[in-house]
Amino acid sequence: MIHASKRAMGIEYAIRDVVLPARELEKQGIKIIKLNIGDPVKFDFQPPQHMKEAYCRAIMEGHNYYGESEGDIELRKAIVEREKKKNGVDITVDDVMVTAAVTEALQFIFGAIVEPGDEVLIPGPSYPPYVALVKFYDGVPKAYLGIEEEGWQPDIDDMRKKISEKTKAIAVINPNNPTGALYDKKTLKEILDLAGEYDIPVISDEIYDLMTYEGKHVSPGSLTKDVPVIVMNGLSKVYFATGWRLGYMYFVDPENKLAEVKEAIGKLARIRLCPNTPAQKAAIAGLTGPMDYLDEYMKKLKERRDYIYKRLNEIPGLSAQKPEGAFYIFPRIEEKSKWKSDKEFVLDVLRNAHILVVHGSGFGEGGEWHFRAVFLPPVEILEQAMDNLEKFMRERLG
Ligand code: PLP
Structure with a gap:
């Protein structure tokens, strides 16, 4: 066994780490709504x-x-x-x-x-x-x-x-x-x-x-x-x-x-x-060059931001601040007694609500008991994701 350097082996990247369990589920034919990666080009955005x-x-x-x-x-x-x-x-x-x-x-x-x-x-x-x-x-x-x-x-x-x-x-x-x-x-x-x-x-x-x-x-x-x-x-x-x-x-x-x-x-x-x-x-x-494409894209993003912000705050056990920039929302998991950690919460959401988000602790200190979701997909997809999440939370919180 040839050993790799400790400094390289010690690297962690939570955003991509959660992808492996999602892939397992996909192999079983389960469709996962991916709200984990901040890449607008994976959705309906393109360079001008x-x-x-x-x-x-x-x-x-x-x-x-x-x-x-x-x-x-x-x-x-x-x-x-x-x-x-x-x-x-x-x-x-x-x-x-x-x-x-x-x-x-x-x-x-x-x-x-x-x-x-x-x-x-x-x-x-x-x-x-x-x-x-x-x-x-x-x-x-x-x-x-x-x-x-x-x-x-x-x-x-x-x-x-x-x-x-x-x-x-x-x-x-x-x-x-x-x-x-x-x-x-x-x-x-x-x-x-x-x-x-x-x-x-x-x-x-x-x-x-x-x-x-x-x-x-x-x-x-x-x-x-x-x-x-x-x-x-x-x-x-x-x-x-x-x-x-x-x-x-x-x-x-x-x-x-x-x-x-x-x-x-x-x-x-x-x-x-x-x-x-x-x-x-x-x-x-x-x-x-011209920047007019950005107005159109920001209009779409704002609609999606407004939607996810409203829905998340209506779900029992969750609360979220309104994002003022970028395309991420970072809700707080208010109800801690049901899971051992935010990562367990995220894996439970993945397996049972079929939504992939990233555990807050993966973003270091201050991120514990939160999760990050991107609001890049169109509202119809966000609606499906929020419906699934709401049903999941209602079941878990009894
Ligand atoms: N900095 C921040 C805060 C980011 O969120 C990201 C990507 O999500 C990057 C840098 C990576 O940027 P780049 O694609 O230019 O390497």
Whole structure:
């Protein structure tokens, strides 16, 4: 037996872990309604036509070579323009790095800043790769909790308790996965102040930035005066191109504190050669092209959000905050006596209501006794899912 490394064997990814028991049921001919994976392209969403055409054209015109490690210069210009327009940030192409989606940007950032034993503040609950990657680099993820009753806004007092001399960065996921929270400006300013006190950067995951319902997204990059902010974004959500694996990061660093980190990230980028060349041409089309498709898609998502929010809150034993962004809802399992854990609840729902959702504890601290559901499917499917779940809960609660 050849042993794998402990750091790789220790990786957990709850969102995909629950798929195995679902597959077993499907093998027996049982139809499962899948509300587990945040991929809009698995439902009735597609990248806009002009992006698809640009991708195909790039291949046919011969853009099939290795590109620059930091990304296509035309794309980096388009990113600068997009981000100046959206966030008013003062950046140049030298502040931008194109990556194989936000996931690679996270690998680069944590790879560049985490030494063994260093701590990184991450939201609790949070998107699982944050915990996994910080641990992979022998760091220690520390969750700052969300305040559920306040729509899961970050608890700044808790953040203050968790920060220490060992903290190397504060990660912000806004709009948030899994809670759907949209952080307000005041909270973001408080986060920047705290980062400033400890002289550490804020890492801002803005992959859902234009996917908001009532409110508008504010970037810490647009608010900072001296605290360095690393912003990440990409094609996966707002541009509906999850499978193209393309994203970017940029540095808002008014006092040039991140010069060394930037250099380290440049080194990491060079040893992986370059991001996908034709996908970058499609990204230029997306970032500079019309956005009217998004209005139509957001209208559909809002209808689905409103529906699931209303239905979940009518089901006995469950309650949910209204998501203000992204396409996730994170209900609380009020009735704990019937199951040993939230994972048992999720498996019971899978086997008996035939709906696949993800247990909240899979999103780390603060997620216990909740579950995450996506509201990407059309209302008819959500209706079937909620009917099944309601019947299941009524039976269980007697
Ligand atoms: N960040 C957050 C908060 C996400 O929810 C996701 C995907 O669900 C990602 C990053 C992954 O993004 P990408 O496809 O750009 O790697």
